[in-house]
Amino acid sequence: MSMFVWSSKWSIDNGEIDRQHMKLVSLIAELQNIHDTISGEELNETVRFLSDYVRIHFSCEENFMISVKYPYLEEHRILHKEFSEYIQSLCDNENIRGIIDIREVLSFLKSWLKDHICREDIKIFQFLKNQENPHET
Numbered sequence: 001m002s003m004f005v006w007s008s009k010w011s012i013d014n015g016e017i018d019r020q021h022m023k024l025v026s027l028i029a030e031l032q033n034i035h036d037t038i039s040g041e042e043l044n045e046t047v048r049f050l051s052d053y054v055r056i057h058f059s060c061e062e063n064f065m066i067s068v069k070y071p072y073l074e075e076h077r078i079l080h081k082e083f084s085e086y087i088q089s090l091c092d093n094e095n096i097r098g099i100i101d102i103r104e105v106l107s108f109l110k111s112w113l114k115d116h117i118c119r120e121d122i123k124i125f126q127f128l129k130n131q132e133n134p135h136e137t
């Protein structure tokens, strides 16, 4: 499986949200690196940690969208909710390794996060740029 690394092309605010995205990428990359060598219990713990961090990040991003009166907050929130529920459903298993193909999970997590940042999160910052410079396209 290819390495998962954050790319500067995914940068959206040069600040806190980028840092949180980097952290999410590194948590998923770590999971990819260690998933077949750690115990089942550690695997569950790692996925739970990722799930908690995802929730923290999403609420931070949603608060930011509220603070700038982002008009597509509700649509964006639904995407967050679906992803949170997916990760939560993994955590609901007492033995993740026994039930789930972790490689499939990893490839889903990687593509979801990359697409979400590059297609959805970026729109928040395009909206802000348009607010600041309404005559630029």
Ligand SMILES: [Fe+2]
Binding pocket: 061, 076, 080, 116, 120, 121
């Ligand atoms: Fe988002």
